Amino acid sequence: DVKVTQSSRYLVKRTGEKVFLECVQDMDHENMFWYRQDPGLGLRLIYFSYDVKMKEKGDIPEGYSVSREKKERFSLILESASTNQTSMYLCASSTTTGGRETQYFGPGTRLLVL
């Protein structure tokens, strides 16, 4: 079974703090993703990565950065947290076979920015 783990289930931070969200997958997948989930908006892609040290902006990258130094680990960084970044953050990983893939998600991190 694919296992995607996220470092924290719940986080409370103050406005202006630097926040690190860590994600680790154990299936040697090339691709990793960060989404946020908000009521009425579904899942929106923040950043994704095809390979180590590679990253691509998703649909809502503003206010976020990412780091992928090792294949199994993908970090999401909020340089200066703001209240509008209060959300559920979901990490996923996938591999591509024949042009098709399935993304496997971690349990999510619920972030509250005060």
Add this chain to the structure above:
Amino acid sequence: DQQVKQNSPSLSVQEGRISILNCDYTNSMFDYFLWYKKYPAEGPTFLISISSIKDKNEDGRFTVFLNKSAKHLSLHIVPSQPGDSAVYFCAACRTGTASKLTFGTGTRLQVTL
């Protein structure tokens, strides 16, 4: 611009009956579609998928139908069980675009006894 739409935010169905969840898309380049199920405080889990070369895919109690001309897909769950109560997300992508899944806003299914 919401390219994948789930117009029903919620649905309530009696146990044993059929649940039908709907999804519409606007991007004609999408050729692969997936359904995910999400319980509270958990990440989404993959349920079933369908390629645009098919119009139906079945896996146990779950069947996905694709109508390409209408740009519409639906997930049928029969018979519905209380454990099916969750939020269901429809997602779509274009083969070869390396992972760019576009998700709908989700439909909360409640299966009542």
